[in-house]
Amino acid sequence: xxxxxxxxxxxxxxxxxxxxxxxxxxxxxxxxxxxxxxxxxxxxxxxxxxxxxxxxxxxxxxxxxxxxxxxxxxxxxxxxxxxxxxxxxxxxxxxxxxxxxxxxxxxxxxxxxxxxxxxxxxxxxxxxxxxxxxxxxxxxxxxxxxxxxxxxxxxxxxxxxxxxx
Amino acid sequence: xxxxxxxxxxxxxxxxxxxxxxxxxxxxxxxxxxxxxxxxxxxxxxxxxxxxxxxxxxxxxxxxxxxxxxxxxxxxxxxxxxxxxxxxxxxxxxxxxxxxxxxxxxxxxxxxxxxxxxxxxxxxxxxxxxxxxxxxxxxxxxxxxxxxxxxxxxxxxxxxxxxxxxxxxxxxxxxxxxxxxxxxxxxxxxxxxxxxxxxxxxxxxxxxxxxxxxxxxxxxxxxxxxxxxxxxxxxxxxxxxxxxxxxxxxxxxxxxxxxxxxxxxxxxxxxxxxxxxxxxxxxxxxxxxxxxxxxxxxxxxxxxxxxxxxxxxxxxxxxxxxxxxxxxxxxxxxxxxxxxxxxxxxxxxxxxxxxxxxxxxxxxxxxxxxxxxxxxxxxxxxxxxxxxxxxxxxxxxxxxxxxxxxxxxxxxxxxxxxxxxxxxxxxxxxxxxxxxxxxxxxxxxxxxxxxxxxxxxxxxxxxxxxxxxxxxxxxxxxxxxxxxxxxxxxxxxxxxxxxxxxxxxxxxxxxxxxxxxxxxxxxxxxxxxxxxxxxxxxxxxxxxxxxxxxxx
Numbered sequence: 186x187x188x189x190x191x192x193x194x195x196x197x198x199x200x201x202x203x204x205x206x207x208x209x210x211x212x213x214x215x216x217x218x219x220x221x222x223x224x225x226x227x228x229x230x231x232x233x234x235x236x237x238x239x240x241x242x243x244x245x246x247x248x249x250x251x252x253x254x255x256x257x258x259x260x261x262x263x264x265x266x267x268x269x270x271x272x273x274x275x276x277x278x279x280x281x282x283x284x285x286x287x288x289x290x291x292x293x294x295x296x297x298x299x300x301x302x303x304x305x306x307x308x309x310x311x312x313x314x315x316x317x318x319x320x321x322x323x324x325x326x327x328x329x330x331x332x333x334x335x336x337x338x339x340x341x342x343x344x345x346x347x348x349x350x
Numbered sequence: 351x352x353x354x355x356x357x358x359x360x361x362x363x364x365x366x367x368x369x370x371x372x373x374x375x376x377x378x379x380x381x382x383x384x385x386x387x388x389x390x391x392x393x394x395x396x397x398x399x400x401x402x403x404x405x406x407x408x409x410x411x412x413x414x415x416x417x418x419x420x421x422x423x424x425x426x427x428x429x430x431x432x433x434x435x436x437x438x439x440x441x442x443x444x445x446x447x448x449x450x451x452x453x454x455x456x457x458x459x460x461x462x463x464x465x466x467x468x469x470x471x472x473x474x475x476x477x478x479x480x481x482x483x484x485x486x487x488x489x490x491x492x493x494x495x496x497x498x499x500x501x502x503x504x505x506x507x508x509x510x511x512x513x514x515x516x517x518x519x520x521x522x523x524x525x526x527x528x529x530x531x532x533x534x535x536x537x538x539x540x541x542x543x544x545x546x547x548x549x550x551x552x553x554x555x556x557x558x559x560x561x562x563x564x565x566x567x568x569x570x571x572x573x574x575x576x577x578x579x580x581x582x583x584x585x586x587x588x589x590x591x592x593x594x595x596x597x598x599x600x601x602x603x604x605x606x607x608x609x610x611x612x613x614x615x616x617x618x619x620x621x622x623x624x625x626x627x628x629x630x631x632x633x634x635x636x637x638x639x640x641x642x643x644x645x646x647x648x649x650x651x652x653x654x655x656x657x658x659x660x661x662x663x664x665x666x667x668x669x670x671x672x673x674x675x676x677x678x679x680x681x682x683x684x685x686x687x688x689x690x691x692x693x694x695x696x697x698x699x700x701x702x703x704x705x706x707x708x709x710x711x712x713x714x715x716x717x718x719x720x721x722x723x724x725x726x727x728x729x730x731x732x733x734x735x736x737x738x739x740x741x742x743x744x745x746x747x748x749x750x751x752x753x754x755x756x757x758x759x760x761x762x763x764x765x766x767x768x769x770x771x772x773x774x775x776x777x778x779x780x781x782x783x784x785x786x787x788x789x790x791x792x793x794x795x796x797x798x799x800x801x802x803x804x805x806x807x808x809x810x811x812x813x814x815x816x817x818x819x820x821x822x823x824x825x826x827x828x829x830x831x832x833x834x835x836x837x838x839x840x841x842x843x844x845x846x847x848x849x850x851x852x853x854x855x856x857x858x859x860x861x862x863x864x865x866x867x868x869x870x871x872x873x874x875x876x877x878x879x880x881x882x883x884x885x886x887x888x889x890x891x892x893x894x895x896x897x898x899x900x901x902x
Contacts, residue, residue, distance in 0.1 A: 215646055216644065216645045216646035217646060218646035218647075219626075219627070219629055219643065219646050220626070220627065220646075222629075223588065223627055223629065246646075250647070253648050254646070254647065254648055257631065257648040257649065257805070258628075258629030258630050258631050258649070259629070259630035259631065260588050260589075260628075260629035260630035261629060275550075276550030276551055277550040277551035277707075277708075277745065277748070277779065277781050277795070277796075278550070278551045278707035278708055278713075278781055280550075280795055281707075281708040281709060281781060281782075281783055281787060281792075282708070282709075313589065314548070314550055314589075314630070314632065314799070314803075315548075315549075315550035315551065315552075315553075315589070316380075316589050316590075317380065317547065317552075317553035317556040317587075317589065317590055318380050318381055318384060318416075318553065319416075319550075319551050319552070319553055319705055319707035319713070319779075319781075320381045320416025320417055320419075320553070320705075320707060320713040320714045320715070321381050321384060321385075321416055321417075321419075321713075322707060322708075322713070324384070330384075331380065331383075331384035332384060333381065333384050333385065
């Protein structure tokens with residue numbers, strides 16, 4: 186039987202080497218699919234068709250299965266994120282402390298529903314299902330940085346700072 | 351590594367610590383870090399050095415009282431400071447050996463005195479990134495004792511005798527589970543640690559992994575020895591970056607010390623662990639879905655039997671336990687099953703860690719003996735409902751649990767007692783609600799959660815939760831009828847009885863429990879078109895058309 190040769194990297198973008206590294210570390214095993222997709226997402230910010238095809242081919246996973254996994258898990262995004270990301274936690278503790286008002290205020294300010302990016306590609310508005318910092322509820326993540334006991338004004342001020350950058 | 355070598359390491363760490371007059375522990379869990387306790391620590395190191403005092407500044411994991419963060423604990427005086435800012439470092443450093451800084455001092459005896467720490471015994475006291483700190487507090491003694499002095503059957507016997515039950519929510523006897531995996535035939539077996547803490551409002555597992563990851567690892571290694579496994583996986587949520595980082599570091603340290611890998615401590619026992627990241631799917635907390643996810647597939651559950659204990663990861667016998675369950679193992683082996691069984695209530699032994707959040711003064715992590723009343727947790731340890739509001743309900747067990755009213759506060763917390771009143775132990779989230787929360791809206795919140803998190807494999811869960819959500823939305827918007835209520839109850843029964851996995855089977859619980867204890871709020875919404883808590887907006891005009899039937 187001929188030994189399996191992984192496909193060439195899609196481009197000479199250095200980030201592909203990181204992705205390839207994750208797969209090599211796992212011996213190009215099929216079960217490394219989610220791990221590899223994590224690496225793609227953290228390196229590129231999102232998963233596009235090319236990257237899913239590349240990973241599927243490298244790991245010898247049917248494309249349907251790779252796409253199925255990408256769309257199943259909330260963590261994976263098929264769209265590029267904005268320059269900044271405002272993630273509002275909508276876990277139970279945050280909900281009890283009025284996070285729905287934060288979401289509504291942010292949606293109104295940015296003019297996009299949650300899960301989307303403003304037209305200029307500047308700010309993405311996301312929601313998270315509990316980041317585990319319930320003791321500090323309500324919490325938001327501004328570009329991944331956790332901020333507790335958030336108020337509507339403080340959040341809008343942050344959005345404002347990003348908008349004028 | 352032998353017991354003697356372990357004791358040598360412990361002795362050298364203790365000798366090192368004894369050189370200092372004071373130890374300043376700075377909480378660097380997720381909660382306190384978000385308030386820049388890392389900067390505070392740097393500042394403390396600087397000022398202590400400048401002051402010339404013999405004090406040691408240590409990074410620690412969570413101290414529990416997230417509401418008062420950042421927290422600083424000065425030992426041996428046991429002075430706890432709250433809301434410490436980097437600018438306070440000088441005052442703290444100056445107070446060493448003298449009068450404590452009164453303005454920062456946190457006096458919450460009631461909060462701490464009623465707690466019993468087993469799982470959290472090291473949290474906030476050791477540096478989670480240093481394995482030697484853990485060893486200095488009797489770490490890995492249990493593993494070495496098990497490997498050198500006990501047979502696998504002897505280990506399982508101790509666990510069975512302890513009466514420990516699964517801390518992930520189901521409460522299945524841990525000893526029984528281990529016994530089943532040990533008996534299963536097959537030369538390859540796996541041990542999996544379930545750290546997919548998807549339950550919103552719960553953060554015990556995150557905190558344990560951040561504050562004392564070695565303890566979980568030791569528990570897994572003992573389990574692997576007992577059931578005959580040589581490979582383990584820890585499945586952690588990707589939403590917990592700090593926990594993942596500390597866990598990865600902890601694996602590296604354990605390998606360096608020869609406590610993971612081949613021929614551990616000169617015995618033929620080999621064990622290694624890999625970390626697997628979740629990707630944001632609540633259903634992956636269900637064991638068969640978790641296995642599918644580790645295998646790199648969509649996290650959809652499978653019908654049981656076969657149970658994972660017989661056919662799990664890649665078809666091999668697999669032991670799956672929750673983070674907190676594994677965290678209980680080392681103390682049980684160290685102090686014996688009987689000691690553990692002496693804590694707690696009749697059928698629920700030991701302690702339970704709860705994440706106390708919502709409308710309560712002392713939000714944070716608490717560990718209490720089983721059987722303690724809800725009232726003691728909420729009014730005593732939690733400090734009651736703040737801002738002059740009145741207590742309305744406490745929600746336990748997350749989206750699978752229920753809301754309990756004030757009349758139920760005197761029941762003792764145990765698996766059976768909570769189940770009997772329509773709630774559930776769950777993984778340990780405890781969310782307190784006051785008079786500003788609308789119970790119908792809360793029920794809708796949980797159903798919306800279950801609806802979006804349903805994996806879609808079985809119809810009752812996929813379509814049922816969507817229909818329940820439609821009905822609850824209608825009630826919340828003031829368009830509900832009494833017929834809707836009947837339909838809702840009927841749907842609850844169907845979804846509960848016919849769903850494939852725990853997600854669907856327990857999804858109706860929040861609705862059923864609020865209907866049981868807060869039916870008057872539903873009636874208010876339907877008949878009087880008003881929301882007593884003022885949460886639901888009844889002004890919205892009738893939608894042009896109701897969302898059509900969600901097709902399976």
